[in-house]
Amino acid sequence: ILYVFTVGILGILYKPVILIFLFAFAFVGCLKIREVKFRLEKKSFLELFLIFVLFLFIFSNFVASLAPETFYDSLVYHLGVPLQWLQNHRIFEIPSIHMSYYPLNIQLLYGTGILLKDEILAGMIHFSLGILLVLMIYAFCQKYFNPRVALFASTIFYTVPLVAMVTSKTAIELGLGVYEFLAVFSFVNWASENKRDWFYLSSIFSGIALGSKYISGFCALSLMVAIFLKCLFFDRERIGRSLRKVIIFGLISFLFACPWYI
Numbered sequence: 001i002l003y004v005f006t007v008g009i010l011g012i013l014y015k016p017v018i019l020i021f022l023f024a025f026a027f028v029g030c031l032k033i034r035e036v037k038f039r040l041e042k043k044s045f046l047e048l049f050l051i052f053v054l055f056l057f058i059f060s061n062f063v064a065s066l067a068p069e070t071f072y073d074s075l076v077y078h079l080g081v082p083l084q085w086l087q088n089h090r091i092f093e094i095p096s097i098h099m100s101y102y103p104l105n106i107q108l109l110y111g112t113g114i115l116l117k118d119e120i121l122a123g124m125i126h127f128s129l130g131i132l133l134v135l136m137i138y139a140f141c142q143k144y145f146n147p148r149v150a151l152f153a154s155t156i157f158y159t160v161p162l163v164a165m166v167t168s169k170t171a172i173e174l175g176l177g178v179y180e181f182l183a184v185f186s187f188v189n190w191a192s193e194n195k196r197d198w199f200y201l202s203s204i205f206s207g208i209a210l211g212s213k214y215i216s217g218f219c220a221l222s223l224m225v226a227i228f229l230k231c232l233f234f235d236r237e238r239i240g241r242s243l244r245k246v247i248i249f250g251l252i253s254f255l256f257a258c259p260w261y262i
Contacts, residue, residue: 001208004108005259008091015115047148050155057159058131064168065127069119071169077102078170079119082111103260105212106175122170129174130167133181134158140185144192172212179209180219187223191230199227203249207256220253 003021007013043051069079077099085091094100109129113122134154141150157163166173183205190198206223209216224246231242254261 001105001108001211002256004112005091005105008085008108009259011090013086013089013091013115018112018115041147047151050151054134054151054155054158057164061130061164061167062127064164065123066120067123067168069123069170071171073099074119074170077104078107078172079110079114079122082107083114086111086115103211103213103257105208105260106172109175110170119170126170126174127167129178130158130163133174133177136178136181136185140181140188144188176209176212176216179205179212180216183209183219183223187226191226191234199245199249200252203252204256206249207253210253210257211260220250224249 004013004018007017069075071078074080077097081094081097081100081104084094109125110122113119113125134157137157138150138154141153163174183202186198186202186205189195190202202223206216206220210220227249228242228246231237231245232239
């Protein structure tokens with residue numbers, strides 16, 4: 001997102017520029033995936049049934065995502081605005097579409113899909129964000145509860161009809177959910193492990209969510225309140241020190257969102 005925004009502002013929004021970035025990080029990803037360890041465990045009948053239901057919904061949403069886009073918001077600005085930027089190879093204001101003044105981080109991802117192929121690939125990116133969110137819910141619940149709770153939680157989330165509805169079109173709800181969940185996940189890790197890296201990651205993800213839609217301000221404010229309460233009541237820090245951490249969180253979040261607001 002940040003890379004595409006930067007090259008768009010510089011007016012060099014071309015396919016080779018994006019491909020260089022993608023290939024570079026795909027290579028890094030291939031190196032890192034060797035560190036991932038997969039472990040198969042014996043599942044009960046109920047767990048196997050939940051897995052079946054989950055994959056049934058994944059397949060159904062995958063097929064729906066392959067359909068040509070007809071959603072009004074997508075045609076006007078989720079895909080329409082990035083398309084105009086791509087045609088001009090730069091990010092610029094479009095006074096005739098007032099939504100082009102919104103924070104459009106997730107739409108930049110869709111623009112990448114259009115640049116590389118077409119709107120179907122943009123739909124696949126949105127579909128992939130939904131799968132990523134399912135995996136993150138599973139990882140969170142497995143870490144803080146157990147694998148069975150993780151499977152229940154991820155299946156319950158993905159089988160909600162509203163999730164299926166938004167997955168079939170290039171809306172931004174799933175992308176917003178990814179970054180807000182990453183912000184909350186990182187906050188919980190920081191609260192339990194007390195490692196500062198998690199604190200900074202939470203603020204960065206919160207900022208990317210703020211740069212995706214205004215209503216993410218509720219998530220950011222909630223996390224700031226939670227940080228203040230943790231520092232004040234659980235860590236027994238002074239009010240000044242607690243407020244300083246809240247301010248640092250807010251400044252980092254705004255730093256990552258401010259290009260759109262500026």
